[in-house]
Each structure stands twice: as C-alpha cells, then as structure tokens.
Amino acid sequence: MQFGTLASLTPMGWYGFIVDADGREVFFHSSALEGAEFEELAEGDAVTFDTVDDQYGLRATLVRRSAEVHSPMLLEELLCAV
Numbered sequence: 001m002q003f004g005t006l007a008s009l010t011p012m013g014w015y016g017f018i019v020d021a022d023g024r025e026v027f028f029h030s031s032a033l034e035g036a037e038f039e040e041l042a043e044g045d046a047v048t049f050d051t052v053d054d055q056y057g058l059r060a061t062l063v064r065r066s067a068e069v070h071s072p073m074l075l076e077e078l079l080c081a082v
Contacts, residue, residue, distance in 0.1 A: 028060035
C-alpha cells in the first residue's frame with residue numbers, strides 16, 4: 001500500500017492522477033475506487049492505493065480516501081495555510 005494525494009481529476013473521463021510520496025504521477029480510473037464515489041473526491045484528498053505496471057504504464061488500483069495526511073506536499077500546504 002502506498003500513500004498519495006489526488007493531484008487532478010477529470011470528471012468527463014472518470015479518471016485522475018495521484019502524486020505518490022516520491023512525487024511521481026500515477027494514473028487512476030474511477031473503477032479502481034473503493035469506499036467512495038468519483039463525485040465525492042476533491043483535488044488534494046489524501047489516498048492510499050496499490051499500483052500495477054501494465055502495457056500503458058503505472059496505474060493505481062484499490063484507491064481509497066485516507067483520513068490521515070501522508071503526503072509531504074499536502075502536509076506542507078496545510079501548515080502554510082495555518
């Protein structure tokens with residue numbers, strides 16, 4: 001399991017990108033979501049996920065929203081907002 005932050009969402013295509021702890025962008029499709037609907041997500045949400053490397057590249061699976069902040073980038077943004 002990895003931790004990341006939702007970096008961008010494309011509602012018309014039902015997909016988005018997660019920035020992982022190493023700063024890499026990982027593609028995800030709404031079919032990989034567990035416990036949340038795509039419409040409930042927002043950019044900046046913390047998530048946990050697994051990855052597979054298939055013919056199209058790195059892709060997130062088992063994507064779940066996380067109540068905890070695990071992304072250094074998101075943590076820094078939250079601290080600056082205080």
